[in-house]
Amino acid sequence: MKTSFVSTLSIQTTMRNSIAGVQREMVKANQEAVTMKHADLGVALGANTSRALDLSREITRINSLVSSAALATQRLETTELALANMNESALTIQSAILTLGNSGDEGSLATARKAMTNALESFTTFANTAVQGEYIFAGINSDVKPMNDYFAAGSPAKAAIDAEFNHFLSSNSIASASAMTKDQMESFLTGLEKKFTGEVPLSSPPHAAAIAGQDLWKAVFSDASDENMKVRISPSEVVESSTNANSQGMRNFAFASIISMEFLKGEMSQGAREAVATRTTTVIARAMNGVDSINQQRTTIGISTERVAKAGESLQAQEDILTKGLVAMEGVDPEEAATRLNTMKTLLETAYAVTAKIQQLSLANFL
Template sequence: MKTSFVSTLSIQTTMRNSIAGVQREMVKANQEAVTEKHADLGVALGANTSRALDLSRDITRIESLYNTAALATQRLESAELSLSKMNDLGLDIQSAILTLGNSTDATSLATARTTMSNALDAFTNFANTSVQGEYIFAGINTDVKPMEDYFAPGSPAKAAFDTELNYYMSSQVPPIPSTSVMTEDQMNGFLDDLQAKFDGTSTLTSPPHPAALAGQDFWTTFFSDASDENMKSRISQTEVVESSTNANSAGMRKFAFASIVSLELLQPNMDDKARQAVSSRTRSVISEAMNGVDSINQQRTTIGVYTERVSKAEERLQAQKDILTKGLGSLENVDPEEAATRLNTMKTLLETAYTVTAKIQQLSLANFL
């Protein structure tokens, strides 16, 4: 009969416990070889565990700030690019006006109006630029498209312009029957009144607009849904920068005014001096839109300053992260070669234990009788 259950019981129990212990150590060794970190920080570091946790928390905070700064950089660079394109469109308008000069030729006027139409359409598209689903010219209203499409069917912006023009002509004494008979003084009077509304120095009146709109800003009522308050991003513990601009700036208001009045009023059937008044106003206003106070190029300059600040902040954050990561690594990292060697040793021990156990299981007095 076999007597292994009695004579070899203690040996088998010892081997089984040894195998279980080796298996547990193999799990730890394998984890350390893969992650290159201590499997149990509490056991390995002891009193230094809290220090490792503090460093890990600081690294996470820096990574969060770095990600915020990276998003701010993306928004600022997109805004600068769009403003650069708007500036190019302004140059196109200037060129078209200079090329037109005092020409009364219908073809030349049509070409100029086409340039204005294309510029206004492209300007609107650039003003509605979005980054990761957020409109960068909407201020804090990032989920709202900032600019109305002047050429869209039923456009409130187009209707507002027509309302202002028709009301101005009907309020004159005697009333002006059409733009074709407007004099130079009358045209300048209308342009003065409309420009004041675009700039925000004059508010809506009733009539011609509904009483509920009286006193409101013409631009933000009919053209823009942007907020005057820009997006802000925290790029360090103590530094917050504006990471966007908005479509309510003076430069954008003036750009839209210049392109719309030239598009609508540079008609061949108008009085020559009235048409020249439109050209002159377009030329002066588009120049202000590009280079005046709160102009498109001034916005570009401001964004450039913020972009540089964010870039410097990113460099500082990366340097801080590198230092903290090195300090954390000195606490929780293991030698990968030592971990791999230990894992191989455990594998050898386990295989040996399995072999010995198998041989013990085969022991029987019957083999010797």
């Protein structure tokens, strides 16, 4: 009979290796219990690993589209609100003109001009609305404030209107503003309106040669781009997420408020004031409901908002389906993962206890 001797060092080495193995498995089990995914996807999925990666990339792309759509929705809703406020300001102008009627009383005229001033100031504020540092009415020039302040000191816009008016007076040998007839005022307003709408460019004189030939609106009123901001809301769909301050509705609003504010004065003849009031009423109506008007822009923005909302719902449904598929591939049973983790903990504690007992073995205890 032969007896084999096993040293305590050999036993301790074996236990250390066992503990190291349990610790590695415990790390994996803990990771799976926390993330609810296989610790090593390559080993767990094998040939399906590439498919899981494709699903993950698609979910990331959809999340990016959802984020873009959320930002676009915020921009669109803010734009619609600003346009609604502009429309309210336009109604204020209409109301002020109707209230004034044919009155030549300076107090009534001053009240009407004050209403026009407030309306233009509000319009400028709304036109310069920004969302997260981007001006929503600036088109693709989103980092540039679109509307210049007509009331600012040294305003180029105010100087341009004064230059147009003084040039008309001198060109037609009209001694002063008070001498203008109704027909002359109508002629002046017709010419000025064509320059506001961009139909007729600026000329030199009365303007500096540097801006001669340019659009009055873009030269001194607006720094906005004609091209609107766009956002991709699905792999195949792109929508405009804003409008711009160069629309005819905004030009008409500014024109109507400025002519009534500047020329509804007691010094003007009754006929000239009537021409201004009539033109203001006509133009402000076009600003609200004409071609490329404020309300038409509101309709366009509303359609875009609805498209973004529907695209968002579709993207969310796609994300849910893909996420379920990915979880089915990568996921682990949470109860099984927790049980395995507890088992690893028990094994580790047992291994530590056995190792401690072995380390206490000594021949001295048996002598």
